[in-house]
Amino acid sequence: MECYVGIDLGSTTSKAIYMDAHANILGRGIINSRHNYTLACQIAQEEAENHSRFAILEQSIRENGTGQSIAATLMPVLRAKYKLAEHNAQLAELRRICMKDLDNWKDPMAASLYLEAVEHILHRMEQEAVDIYREDTAEKSDFFRDIATSQFMEFAQDQVRRHVEELSFERLVGIFDRAIIRVESVSFAKSFSAHIDFAYREVAAMPAFAPYRDQIHAAVKIADEREFNIVRIVGTGYGRQRLPFEKEQIRSEILCHGLGAHYMFPDTRTVLDIGGQDTKAIQVDGNGIVENFQMNDRCAAGCGRYLGYVADEMNMGVHELGPQAMQATKTIRINSTCTVFAGAEIRQRLSVGEKREDILAGLHRAIILRAMSLLARSGGISNEFTFTGGVAKNEAATNALRTLVRENYGEITVNISPDSIFTGACGAALFARN
Amino acid sequence: MWLDRLYTVGIDVGSNSIKTVLMEHDDNGSEAKLLFSDLSKIRKRETKLVAEQSFEQVLSRASLTPDDIAYVATTGEGDMVDFRRGHFYSMTAHSRGAIHLNSAVRSVVDGGAMHGKAFAIDERSKVLTYKMTSQCASGSGQFLENIARYLGIPLEDVGALSKESTSPEMVSGICAVLAETDVINMVSRGISASDILKGIHLSMARRLVGLLRGVSAEGEVMITGGLANDTGFVAAIQEIADSENMNVRFNTHELSIFAGAIGAAIWGAFRHKKLAQSELQHQ
Structure with missing residues (x-):
């Protein structure tokens, strides 16, 4: 389907909007951008695309006779499970990077000591992932960095308390600080197919949704296969000068905020x-x-x-x-x-x-x-x-x-x-x- | 416990880190020797807790117990350290510490995490006059630390990198918090980390040299606080002072960062003796 994309590269977050030819918003994506604007732009756009796919998925389910009754309860669960799949992928990447870094430590004694501590911390983070993404849990941050940081700090404190003599909190957190930046630079948004598949299988196994599994599967398929034909992209925001766009495709934030606010109100x-x-x-x-x-x-x-x-x-x-x-x-x-x-x-x-x-x-x-x-x-x-x-x-x-x-x-x-x-x-x- | 030894502890509570020293003093109070020191970053932990740990740390290294310490003196933001006996104003402590590290200095620049201070002192470490930076953290030690973090450079490498710079990037008064994006912009414009750091060092130095001029500093100047460990900053401040034809020579000491704590410990010993004397007179 034809769509128009707006990207706002902010200093803390980057936002993207997918809009159809009738100025209806199809989907929106947001990510925290700190390092590389080109990448931030790409990831925000992918997030917006995924969000659009979710909207299509929901619509497909609602349009199906019996599906209408479950849409309201199904969607939050499906979203939560999807987020869980994404979270797990990011955790795996965090683990991979931490371990690789520790491998390069010059002092093998210290490396094995910290390896054990990091292993404990990551293990607890992996165990708690499922609880974070229960659909009924309280409001949480949208960003992996926020969730992972608070967990890592908490568990690192525990480790330091247990091994006061050997471990330095500073050094433990340093390992995380260096790794998280690189985790953020990996785009996981592209894996819509894989993550939605995980979410679908989780949902299909639940008694409440199992009877509707075929309908859900059909909707997932439609959403996954939809193609977006991007007619034009316009960028704005603090990082707009860094976008790989033509001059005509860049507008000042003042203009965009004025127009955006007018559109909403x-x-x-x-x-x-x-x-x-x-x-x-x-x-x-x-x-x-x-x-x-x-x-x-x-x-x-x-x-x-x-x-x-x-x-x-x-x-x-x-x-x-x-x-x-x-x-x-x-x-x-x-x-x-x-x-x-x-x-x-x-x-x-x-x-x-x-x-x-x-x-x-x-x-x-x-x-x-x-x-x-x-x-x-x-x-x-x-x-x-x-x-x-x-x-x-x-x-x-x-x-x-x-x-x-x-x-x-x-x-x-x-x-x-x-x-x-x-x-x-x-x-x-x-x-x-x- | 040996009766002829007097031990005191000085704790300098900064906004970013806590500096603790254990000192030994001889009987007549003319000699003071640093036995152990500890530098603990606060890192968002409870200040009081970090101070306690830092205190225990130096005691355990000396195999002493709190009862062996004649006087625990704090300086800086030491109000929350409830096991202290006395508190000394930061400039009083820093100037005493500076004189202890080098008796020839007559001015001190304290480059702390949040404030920059310059003060002129006499040979007995009395503060004669002082100037301080205003209510903005631009150009402070915390500011530099933020920049290093944004650049992904360990703090200990900052000095050497800055000294390698060939064409420093001019910066002036950027917000310590927003500097993150400014730095990202500089990096994406292809400016090297060493040119960015040198530019920042020069801008910080210019501010502090201005303060020094305000206290009519001359001759030997001691740099105290965390910035003293930054060789790039020390080179930059000398460069700026020279270019402005100021007759000053900057000194640092490997213990410069502990100057406040050392000064507090020495004042603590002094006060302890005064107290002991007056008790004797009363008896």
Whole structure:
């Protein structure tokens, strides 16, 4: 089928959108990009393609008479099992790289010692993989790096505690740090056929779905065999200059965010985008064309990376920050502007017994306060307002924003889409279609 | 325990690592000798816990128990170390440490993880005047460590690489956190790691030389803090100072990173003796 692709290469994540000729979104993909933009672009696109295949799969099942009744229960299970297959492939790669690295150690004594510890850690990670991808488990990060990092750190601590004399935590984590970068550079998205096959077999063995196995198999086959004919790709985002595209196929993030926000909420007049490493306040006209904007891209304070740094500092995943901040009973005022200094302030406040959630509430308010001053400089908010970017997924941040918007501009419609992180990619896909 | 030996411990709690030293002092307090030292990266662990482990580490190496230690002194952010007896302000400790390492120095540059400080001192290590960097971590030690990590270069190789540079990449005031992408961009533009590192060293050096000028530094300057171990930074700061015709010579010592802890341990011994004396007088 014909499709148009928009790619948003951000500083922390890369997003891709597949769109059909009628401007319907077929699928979307997101990956964390840190190293190689060309590769990030490729993997995000493959993810979007897989997501499109899942949409086709779901549609095929729904269109089949009896399938309709099971689609709602089947899809989450199928997705979870698919993610599990992907996760296992990544784990296997992590194991392969760690072992290869240890093989090259010059000191055989140390190598065998660390080999044993890493073996223990990886073994536990492999054992826990199934539990991570139960369909009923709580919200987790989309990224292998986040999940693997927190597991590895936890199990490494255990190992060090058990062998205090021989093992250095620093060195153990070093092994992981070096390996994970390379795991991230391998594209597993291409293995749709293999992974969906695994997921299908898991599902077919479950009593609830076994009676429908033929229908499910047929749908899987359709999704797997569908071909995508990409008519045009447009790239945007921080890394757009690195894309292997023609000049005409590259658009600025400001334009894409404006248009993307207009597509999602046609009455939008002001857009705030808090991305990984820049924050933009954009004013658009009735067609989603940019009229004015203000941007901060020289300092991490007030950008998404601020929260990323905080999460690192608190040993949490970025996705856990918002929920924990929501538990706050008061908002602690954060005095540092600089992100690194705020990190130290966090540690100090924790050590004097302040609660994590109260500190986090303060940090969320701090980032939104920075955004408010940017909004004011771009011309303020007069009509419908849309909040986009990765931070818009964070409930504590959106709550702080709603409060501050009301205090400063009165009752304004605030639009936040659950897919707001894809706004830029969506704008790019629209440019590709036009 | 030998009665004529006095042992003290100095713990310098930084934002990135904890430095602990065990020192032995003679009776009249004129000689102090470092017995054991420990440098522990905090790595997001509980600071208090790391401090405790570091303390136990030096004690066990000396086969001593906490009871053998006359005084545990902290400096830096030592508030959370609850087994300390006293706390010394970081500049007081660093200047005392610097004088201990080289009695000829009259100024100190403390290149720490988050702050840069420059201060002028007298021969008794009294701080005469000081200047500090502002509320932004750009150009700090943490900043350099981040850059090294983004480049995938072990911290101990940074100095040698920087010294190999032939055309340093000029950088100025980039955010310590956003530097990651700036560095990726430089790498993808084909700039070598050594030119990137040298450029960053020069920009950091320029900032600290500015502080030194502010305290009218002259003659021998001791570099303390983690940056002292970075030969590339030391070369860069000398280069900048020379190009600005400042009459300063930079000194480092293999124990420079422990200067704060050493100073705290020495002040601890001093205070312990004062306390002991006043107790004697009261009896």
